[in-house]
Amino acid sequence: MLKVGILGGGQLGKMLLEAAAPYPVETHVLENDPECPAASLCDHFTTGDIRNFEDVYAFGKSLDKITIEIEQVNIEALEKLASEGVVVVPEPRVLRLIKNKISQKQYYREHQIPTADFVITHSRQELIDQLSFLPAVHKIGEGGYDGKGVQLLTNANDLSRGFEAPAVLEKRVPIKKELAVMIAINEKNETAIYPLVEMCFDPTLNLLDTQLCPAQVDPLIASQATAIALQVVEGFRSPGLFAVELFLDTQDQILVNETAPRVHNSGHHTIEAIESSQFDMLWRILLSLSLGDTRLRSPSVMINVVGTGTSGPAHYHGINELASIPGLFWHCYEKKVAKPGRKMGHITLLGGDVNTLQQQALGLKSKVAVSGSSER
Amino acid sequence: MLKVGILGGGQLGKMLLEAAAPYPVETHVLENDPECPAASLCDHFTTGDIRNFEDVYAFGKSLDKITIEIEQVNIEALEKLASEGVVVVPEPRVLRLIKNKISQKQYYREHQIPTADFVITHSRQELIDQLSFLPAVHKIGEGGYDGKGVQLLTNANDLSRGFEAPAVLEKRVPIKKELAVMIAINEKNETAIYPLVEMCFDPTLNLLDTQLCPAQVDPLIASQATAIALQVVEGFRSPGLFAVELFLDTQDQILVNETAPRVHNSGHHTIEAIESSQFDMLWRILLSLSLGDTRLRSPSVMINVVGTGTSGPAHYHGINELASIPGLFWHCYEKKVAKPGRKMGHITLLGGDVNTLQQQALGLKSKVAVSGSSER
Numbered sequence: 001m002l003k004v005g006i007l008g009g010g011q012l013g014k015m016l017l018e019a020a021a022p023y024p025v026e027t028h029v030l031e032n033d034p035e036c037p038a039a040s041l042c043d044h045f046t047t048g049d050i051r052n053f054e055d056v057y058a059f060g061k062s063l064d065k066i067t068i069e070i071e072q073v074n075i076e077a078l079e080k081l082a083s084e085g086v087v088v089v090p091e092p093r094v095l096r097l098i099k100n101k102i103s104q105k106q107y108y109r110e111h112q113i114p115t116a117d118f119v120i121t122h123s124r125q126e127l128i129d130q131l132s133f134l135p136a137v138h139k140i141g142e143g144g145y146d147g148k149g150v151q152l153l154t155n156a157n158d159l160s161r162g163f164e165a166p167a168v169l170e171k172r173v174p175i176k177k178e179l180a181v182m183i184a185i186n187e188k189n190e191t192a193i194y195p196l197v198e199m200c201f202d203p204t205l206n207l208l209d210t211q212l213c214p215a216q217v218d219p220l221i222a223s224q225a226t227a228i229a230l231q232v233v234e235g236f237r238s239p240g241l242f243a244v245e246l247f248l249d250t251q252d253q254i255l256v257n258e259t260a261p262r263v264h265n266s267g268h269h270t271i272e273a274i275e276s277s278q279f280d281m282l283w284r285i286l287l288s289l290s291l292g293d294t295r296l297r298s299p300s301v302m303i304n305v306v307g308t309g310t311s312g313p314a315h316y317h318g319i320n321e322l323a324s325i326p327g328l329f330w331h332c333y334e335k336k337v338a339k340p341g342r343k344m345g346h347i348t349l350l351g352g353d354v355n356t357l358q359q360q361a362l363g364l365k366s367k368v369a370v371s372g373s374s375e376r
Numbered sequence: 377m378l379k380v381g382i383l384g385g386g387q388l389g390k391m392l393l394e395a396a397a398p399y400p401v402e403t404h405v406l407e408n409d410p411e412c413p414a415a416s417l418c419d420h421f422t423t424g425d426i427r428n429f430e431d432v433y434a435f436g437k438s439l440d441k442i443t444i445e446i447e448q449v450n451i452e453a454l455e456k457l458a459s460e461g462v463v464v465v466p467e468p469r470v471l472r473l474i475k476n477k478i479s480q481k482q483y484y485r486e487h488q489i490p491t492a493d494f495v496i497t498h499s500r501q502e503l504i505d506q507l508s509f510l511p512a513v514h515k516i517g518e519g520g521y522d523g524k525g526v527q528l529l530t531n532a533n534d535l536s537r538g539f540e541a542p543a544v545l546e547k548r549v550p551i552k553k554e555l556a557v558m559i560a561i562n563e564k565n566e567t568a569i570y571p572l573v574e575m576c577f578d579p580t581l582n583l584l585d586t587q588l589c590p591a592q593v594d595p596l597i598a599s600q601a602t603a604i605a606l607q608v609v610e611g612f613r614s615p616g617l618f619a620v621e622l623f624l625d626t627q628d629q630i631l632v633n634e635t636a637p638r639v640h641n642s643g644h645h646t647i648e649a650i651e652s653s654q655f656d657m658l659w660r661i662l663l664s665l666s667l668g669d670t671r672l673r674s675p676s677v678m679i680n681v682v683g684t685g686t687s688g689p690a691h692y693h694g695i696n697e698l699a700s701i702p703g704l705f706w707h708c709y710e711k712k713v714a715k716p717g718r719k720m721g722h723i724t725l726l727g728g729d730v731n732t733l734q735q736q737a738l739g740l741k742s743k744v745a746v747s748g749s750s751e752r
Contacts, residue, residue: 001710014397021394021417022707024692041397043416275702290700297673316400324666326651331398334377 001026004286005060007050008069009038011333011343012263015271016069017041019279023287030059037333038069053077060086065286068262071099072143089286090240090261097236098261101168102141108256111235113228115256116247117171127153127162130169134158141166173255177248179215180266181229184281184291187239192281192291193230194274196222197266199245210361211302212354213269217248225254232259241282243267265304269348272329273300298350301357305345305370307338312372314338319368327351337372344370377402380662381436382414383426384445387709387719388639389414391647392445395655399663406435413709414445429453436462441662444638447475448519465662466616466637473612474637477544478517484632487611489604491632492623493547503529503538506545510534517542549631553624555591556642557605560657560667563615568657568667569606570650572598573642575621586737587678588730589645593624601630608635617658619643641680645724648705649676674726677733681721681746683714688748690714695744703727713748720746 002025006013009031017038020027029042032049039045048055050070056077060066065087066078078092088095097103108115121127127138134156140149140163151161152172162169178201182194198215215222229244236242243264245257267278276284276292284292307314314335322330329348338344347364349357378401382389385407393414396403405418408425415421424431426446432453436442441463442454454468464471473479484491497503503514510532516525516539527537528548538545554577558570574591591598605620612618619640621633643654652660652668660668683690690711698706705724714720723740725733 018394018397021390022705024695024708024710027416040403040419041417284699289696292699293702319400320665323660323668326669329398332400334400 002065002287003028003063005030005063005066006038006042006069007056007059007066007073009033009036009042009045010069011037011331011335012069012265013038014041014333015268015331016263016279016282019271019277020283023283025283025287028059028063030055035336037335050074057081065089067282067286068095071095071261075099089238089282090236090242091238094236094238094240094261098259100141101139101144101258102166104258105168105170107235108232111231113232113235113256114254116173119169120166121162121169122166124159124162124164127159127169131156131159133169133171135172137170137172138162139168139170141168173247174250175247176250176252177215177217178257179217179225179246179248179254180243180264181226181246182241182243182264182267182270182278183229183233184241184278184285184294185233185236185239186285186291187288190291191230191233192276192294193226194267194270194278194294195296196225197269199266209304210358211266211269212358213273213300213302214296214354216354221248221252221254228254228256232256236261239285241278241285265343268331268346269300269302270294271331272348272350273297299352299354299357300348300350301354301361302346302348303361303365304343305347305368307340307342307344307371308369309338309340309371310373311337311339314344314370314372315374317369317371321367322347322364338370339372378441378663379404379439381406381439381442382418382445383432383435383442383449385409385412385414385418385421386445387413387707387711388445388641390417390709391644391707392639392655392658393417395647395653396659399659399665401659401663404435404439406431411712413711426450433457441465443658443662444471447471447637451475465614465658466612466618467614470612470614470616470637474635476517477515477520477634478542480634481544481546483611484608487607489608489611489632490630492549495545496542497538497545498542500535500538500540503535503545507532507535509545509547511548513546513548514538515544515546517544549623550626551623552626552628553591553593554633555593555601555622555624555630556619556640557602557622558617558619558640558643558646558654559605559609560617560654560661560670561609561612561615562661562667563664566667567606567609568652568670569602570643570646570654570670571672572601573645575642585680586734587642587645588734589649589676589678590672590730592730597624597628597630604630604632608632612637615661617654617661641719644707644722645676645678646670647707648724648726649673675728675730675733676724676726677730677737678722678724679737679741680719681723681744683716683718683720683747684745685714685716685747686749687713687715690720690746690748691750693745693747697743698723698740714746715748 005028014037027042028044056074060081138151178199184192196215198212200210243260270277327350381404390413403418404420432450436457511530514527554575560568572591573589576586619636623631646653703726
């Protein structure tokens with residue numbers, strides 16, 4: 001049986017393993033925390049640091065194929081494994097390009113892919129020279145995740161919050177909507193494109209908040225956004241599953257924000273709303289099977305359920321009520337500890353139209369909570 | 377987190393564990409074979425014999441709830457566990473009643489549930505006295521499974537094949553169709569009823585062959601069959617998930633064949649064809665959540681993929697082609713060894729109408745195989 005490894009054992013790894021169940025594959029996970037969400041669902045769990053060369057190399061060298069569920073992995077080890085015949089999906093070269101926000105932005109510019117204007121800075125001193133470029137968003141080149149490593153700089157007073165490290169200073173765009181397209185590409189260079197989704201972010205935590213599918217945009221906008229995302233992914237020339245995040249600005253221009261070379265939060269609805277989920281699709285790529293069907297079965301709205309209140313052993317409030325709502329699918333990530341803002345689960349609603357579902361979803365947000373205390 | 381144990385680790389246990397993923401539950405499995413399909417998907421695996429009192433009792437005594445994926449379990453241990461506060465679903469009393477084909481048939485008779493006429497025999501000698509009752513089916517009271525423990529007795533020459541053990545001798549019914557209804561019942565006595573399915577059996581192996589949903593019968597027949605199945609399940613007065621198998625005879629009479637007190641082969645299509653699958657539904661019962669939605673999303677046809685040829689390490693033939701067929705869902709049970717007739721996986725097809733799907737399914741049967749040799 002084919003041996004496939006996953007670097008990282010969070011909720012994305014967990015849902016990837018859930019989707020592996022129908023396929024003949026031996027699954028391996030590397031992750032520091034043996035109590036992580038993915039640990040009990042894989043065939044073989046290895047405790048180790050996905051950012052450490054030795055750990056990743058030792059984990060990967062007896063595997064046939066390897067993929068990731070998070071970008072913060074040791075790419076040198078993946079390159080060595082690839083040179084020794086382990087198939088890495090996507091190719092380490094692409095992971096390296098994407099992991100660094102500077103090279104990622106340069107890639108868009110070199111490929112004439114529309115993206116917000118930017119300059120590269122290496123220090124706070126260099127930032128001062130770019131005062132006229134503000135308002136802008138400063139993004140650290142490496143190490144940012146889930147809103148960390150990003151600073152909005154509006155005026156000179158904000159410059160001290162800039163990064164003393166290689167970073168991208170990106171012109172602030174007046175955003176009307178945030179969109180995302182997920183695209184799968186296999187070793188035969190065939191592609192499968194998921195319907196455009198729309199994301200509404202929580203202004204305080206910068207975690208994906210409500211996600212709508214299909215996106216509520218003009219069909220022309222949707223096809224333009226999809227075409228741009230396809231251009232991004234085809235340029236990588238690597239098999240993989242990619243989530244391309246885009247901005248629609250107030251002038252209806254589409255700009256690429258960033259790309260994730262993996263299964264992604266913006267694709268959780270695909271588990272129920274689409275025949276071949278993003279997780280199923282990645283297995284098809286890994287197992288050299290035909291790509292799956294990406295047609296939307298039903299409009300959907302997805303909300304993340306994040307930790308509230310204090311940190312501590314996870315307590316779930318209001319979850320039992322969810323089971324009685326038709327068309328509602330609750331996913332518990334089984335994380336032992338809740339922290340404010342930590343993704344603890346998600347809810348997908350399916351139904352007739354997105355607007356009604358969105359109202360329903362907003363109603364749920366006040367009823368459901370996961371916190372580190374037994375009181376809400 | 378609630379600790380739930382499953383007795384048995386075959387494909388039903390595997391699919392039950394797959395469905396557990398969204399819920400906050402700690403899963404435990406007891407099974408002799410540590411390489412069984414369910415082993416790698418549970419949180420805690422225990423090697424042990426589900427028919428042995430000590431093994432089942434030791435496994436269950438630290439759990440909150442316990443259920444089964446096969447009837448051949450030690451019921452005495454479950455009774456002791458239940459008396460000590462472990463919740464057993466369904467109740468051991470019902471498992472005992474169903475496990476023995478004699479008491480099961482007597483239950484139908486006592487509850488005025490239509491079933492084929494029968495007499496009880498304890499030896500081959502007693503069979504001889506029942507010669508006028510032939511043609512009939514002789515079913516051993518305990519220990520039969522998947523077609524074993526059943527003999528069709530047509531005339532006096534066949535009597536030597538009867539069982540020298542307590543058994544039911546059941547009048548042979550001229551069968552037009554075989555039907556099944558799955559019904560869930562929770563601790564509040566609420567019920568959820570799945571759409572009627574129709575099963576076509578392979579005449580040689582007696583393993584479920586093609587299963588259609590909805591059953592291709594008159595709506596009146598469907599509602600009668602469903603009402604009878606509900607009568608069967610309500611009489612048990614126990615929470616659980618039950619599959620009631622029925623015969624439609626050539627006179628359009630509906631007769632109960634037998635009941636399984638667990639997730640069942642006739643409900644595999646519910647994974648994709650119905651919002652709350654049979655596996656999801658059992659978790660809802662176990663976790664005291666509301667029952668799920670049983671409406672059919674799409675007509676479906678399901679076929680079992682059984683081992684062919686010789687016994688040996690499992691080789692899959694033609695499986696890769698399946699991935700390219702829209703509306704087709706392949707489930708591999710990941711059994712290490714293939715044997716002729718052994719259930720190795722199943723395929724569910726969704727689409728516009730059952731007849732077209734059935735043609736498609738019959739076409740697949742010649743293309744797909746799992747055998748114990750690398751040659752087809």
